[in-house]
Amino acid sequence: MHVLDLLRSADTSSGGQALNLILVDLRRNDHEGGTIRGSINLPAQSLYPTIPTLYSMFRAAGIRTVIWYCGSSHGRGSRAARWFADYITEREDVEIESAILAGGIKAWVAAGGEHLDYMHEYDATKWDQQV
Template identity: 35%
Template sequence: MSWHAAFPQPKSTPAEITAQDLGALTGTPGVDYIVIDVRRTDIIGDADAARAMIPGALNLAAQTLYPTLPTAGLLLKNIPTVVFHCNSCKAGGRGQRSAAWYQDWLDAHGITSSKALVLQGGWKAWLEAFPDKVIKV
């Protein structure tokens, strides 16, 4: 059984943002935008490159995001742009699924002050575009 089988299928399809566009965002991280890294065990994987994060990102594992949305949503709802990513953000993967669950939560509560985006290509795309803009964990 898949880790997400116990949770509802997401309804929304959040747009993507490229690593270059994410890197070019201006404003204050955590106020104007925030990055949510939904990796769990692979954030501390065997490869040295895996043991790092995008500066300013929060790690909220996809496996626990859905049941914590009532709290996480309240914390994130006033941040205009919330970018989700996993390792590669493939279709149906953790990054897209998590972003969609957050967008569904926003839509269900009539909240328009925030929107979910998916980092196109995920962590791998960020690392390729910005190998020197990472925080080791």
């Protein structure tokens, strides 16, 4: 299932809150132009030491899927997803998964249409230069 489908499903089934899904935007200085609605921003530069705490918080909240992304999800996104997946594996936890948003926020914006409806603080002028 695609992330957009998951967000749509959350809108219709839980009053707009994806109770078992969280999106993590890893951008720091390049965090302009908007983010996917419902994402939390945890810059990758300070992420690694916080993985145990994040894992505990996500588990306590009943999160089943953590979706990581950055600009393209080739660097920070894939690295964070691997770190978190390794942590999950070390705990032999089969109830939570670590995933990557393919193509990152740039691919999300480039897809246009309904994808843009699921953005918070979308600013097209910031993306004209990036996409």
